[in-house]
Amino acid sequence: MSDVVKSLSTRLSTPVDKPGVPSREEAEAAVRTLLRWAGDDPTREGLQDTPKRVAKAFKEFYSGYGEDPSEILDKIFAEVEGYDDIVLVRDIPFYSHCEHHMVPFFGVAHVAYYPTKGVVGLSKLARLVDAYARRLQTQETMTSQIAKAMVDALEPRGVAVMIEAEHMCMSMRGIQKAGALTLTTQFTGIFKEDPAEQVRFLTLVRGGRG
Numbered sequence: 001m002s003d004v005v006k007s008l009s010t011r012l013s014t015p016v017d018k019p020g021v022p023s024r025e026e027a028e029a030a031v032r033t034l035l036r037w038a039g040d041d042p043t044r045e046g047l048q049d050t051p052k053r054v055a056k057a058f059k060e061f062y063s064g065y066g067e068d069p070s071e072i073l074d075k076i077f078a079e080v081e082g083y084d085d086i087v088l089v090r091d092i093p094f095y096s097h098c099e100h101h102m103v104p105f106f107g108v109a110h111v112a113y114y115p116t117k118g119v120v121g122l123s124k125l126a127r128l129v130d131a132y133a134r135r136l137q138t139q140e141t142m143t144s145q146i147a148k149a150m151v152d153a154l155e156p157r158g159v160a161v162m163i164e165a166e167h168m169c170m171s172m173r174g175i176q177k178a179g180a181l182t183l184t185t186q187f188t189g190i191f192k193e194d195p196a197e198q199v200r201f202l203t204l205v206r207g208g209r210g
């Protein structure tokens with residue numbers, strides 16, 4: 001990788017250091033503008049510290065921009081006594097924001113893969129989900145981004161990702177359908193080629209529940 005490309009990719013993965021990123025003062029001023037846009041008075045007592053809190057909360061909501069998914073999955077444990085069957089982590093809770101309205105959507109992710117060269121720590125898969133959830137995107141792109149990161153890092157025989165989420169932009173605004181669940185799946189490799197593998201994945205995701 002050339003130095004130029006390297007420094008560019010470093011900057012892209014850590015946008016907080018990018019020139020042109022607004023200062024905290026600018027971010028807080030933008031929140032005051034939105035408070036006025038909502039019809040409130042940002043100078044009233046209850047709202048005085050709100051811009052500061054919102055700017056801080058944004059750092060947490062969107063901390064995924066500072067995470068490099070390939071780094072999260074870079075440690076692979078090869079000593080697994082030949083284990084090559086499915087590894088499934090289900091019900092990974094996540095909170096995200098849709099890129100269309102910056103309104104929360106949240107739910108659970110189920111991720112599975114068939115290892116070839118080894119396995120990753122199970123908590124790393126949950127961290128991977130978080131790295132993408134804490135950005136702005138759609139549920140569809142998040143689903144395929146998680147699958148792609150696993151394919152790239154693990155070179156598995158197949159990856160299955162399923163996300164079930166409720167979108168507040170659907171519950172609170174527009175058609176106001178509270179409780180509607182959006183389900184997305186992405187299958188690669190053996191899961192894509194063999195419908196029986198998809199059934200196995202879905203059975204394990206749904207199985208053993210009271």
Ligand SMILES: [Zn+2]
Nearest residue numbers: 098100101169
């Ligand atoms: Zn939305």
